[in-house]
Amino acid sequence: MITVFGTGTGTPVPAEVLAGARLVVGGRRHLASAAVPGDVEQVVLGPLAPALDVIERHLDKQDRVVVLASGDPGFFGIVRVLAERFGAERLDVRPGVSSVAAAFARAGLPWDDAVVVSAHGRDLRTAVNVCRARPKVAVLTGPEAGPAEIGAALRADDRILVVASALGSPEERVERVTPAEAAARDWGTAVSVVLCLDGARALGAVRTVAGTTPGPAQWALDEGEFTHRDSMITKFEVRALALARLGPRLGELVWDIGAGSGSVAVECARFGAAVVAVEKTRDGVERIRANAAAHGVDVRAVHGAAPTVLSDLDDPDAVFIGGGGRELPAIVTACARRARRTVVVAMAAIDRVPAVREALTGAGFTCDGVLLQSSRLAPLPGEVTRLAATNPVFLLWGVRIPDPEEGVAQ
Structure with missing residues (x-):
């Protein structure tokens, strides 16, 4: 049997947890704070594979093993690895208070509406895009993914960072800083978690389901749901297919170029994506x-003309282009060079279709498209109905061809 004990935020390891153990595994600070008997083998956690091999040897001898971990070891912790290797039925998990729960407690905030994302050993851009899209996020940090790196990426966003370090220890610190202030500091190695908050929405609404909100109940909203000028808005029929091809989701960044009213940008944000319009x-x-x-x-609304203004933006996962005029091929080329996954282009003029196709294929994308021409029901006097035609729109989309050596961009 493996007893997995979460030390929580400063919780001591009881003697009965260690009683009878022949192997104790944990981080250096966990082992130093526990009264491990001198005749018990100890393994300091570093690379997991060697530690798991030692655990297996002791289990083969029917020895009792104790694994010490921080907080709740089933929450982005070692329980997953142990269950995969040895089976959940061989684990006795005793969780402590997670760093996320402790950090929100220190901040005096509920966290049933928070999104938790790990940047430990993972691509930081996913955590950053979640921070841009959601008003309350907890980021589990790691090397090269700490408060300074998060702050640097969020300089242009209206957010507050709560940096919780050494939770539960005498050296505990909880500091509120701006992204710029976070980026300018060396935070050391004691950071437990970073909370990223929209100050105006930090309390949030009463929730029934914890965590991130489910996807929108409705999309391709009617044009009347948006403020727009002289019907200069992407029609909902076009928007529906554009959204299907863009595939916006939490953790990704979408550009809406020539955004106009921002209807596509808003709909992508409703699906959870971070969006720059x-x-x-x-x-x-x-x-x-x-x-x-x-x-x-x-x-995030950016005032400027593409493609010039694009150089200051982070690389997107997907791009929607709804304007451009004569500059359209150059804009498509600039976007396609940087998009990780897909580019969708809406245009009214058939003359621009060949150049847009060439720009997409020339940047290493497959290209497909349709002409959308819909007729809507419209009332006539006498309680009868006619079909009112909308302007035809060409919708082209490009999907990046995977590099066989690098794999598909994620």
């Missing part, structure tokens, strides 16, 4: 912000 008119930028606020989502 680029618009060259100042009144358009204000409409994007108003529409995002009306739908309760975060969209």
Whole structure:
């Protein structure tokens, strides 16, 4: 049997947990704080594989094994690895208070509406995009993915970072800083967790289901759900297919280029993606912000003309291009060079289709597309109905061809 004991935030290891153990495994600080008998073998956790091999040898001899871990070891912890190797039925898990729970307690906030994301040994960009998209996020940090790196990535976002270090120890520190302040400091190795908060929405609403909100109940919203100018908005029929091809999801970044009213940007944000909407008119930028606020989502609106303004943005997973004029091929080329997964382009002029196809295929994308031409039911006098045609729109999409040596971008 393997007893997995979570030390919580400063919880001592009781003597009865160690009684009868022939092997105790844990981090150096866990072993130093536990009263391990001198005749018991100890293994300091570093690379997991050697430690697991030692555990297996002791289990083969029917020895009792104790594994010491931080907080709740079933929460982004060692329980998963142990269950996969030895079977869940051989584990006696005794959880402590997780660093996430402790950090929110120190901040005086409920966390049933928080999203928890791990950047320990994982790509930091996923955690950063979740922080951009959600108002309350806990980030489990790691080497090269600490408060400084998170802060540097979120400089342009209106967020507060709560950095909790050495939770439960005499050296415990809980500090509220801006992303810029976090980026300018050396935080050392004692950081337990970083909370990323939208100050205006930190309390959140009463929840029934914990964690991230489910996907939207409805998408391809009617044009009337958005403020727009002179019907300059991507029609819902086009938006529906564009969303299907973009595949926006939590942890990813989407660009909406030539965003206009921001209808595509808002819908992508409703699916959980982090979104940057680029618009060259100042009144358009204000409409994007108003529409995002009306739908309760975060969209970063950038004033400027593509492709010039794109150089200051982080690389996207997916891009929607709904404007561009004569610059459209150059914009598509610039976006395709940086998009990790897909580019979707909507255009009214048939003359631009060949150039857009060439730009996508030339950047290493497959290319497909359709002409969307819909007719909507419209009332006529006398309680009868006619079909009112909408303007035809070409929708082209490119999907990056996987590099056989690198695999598909994730």
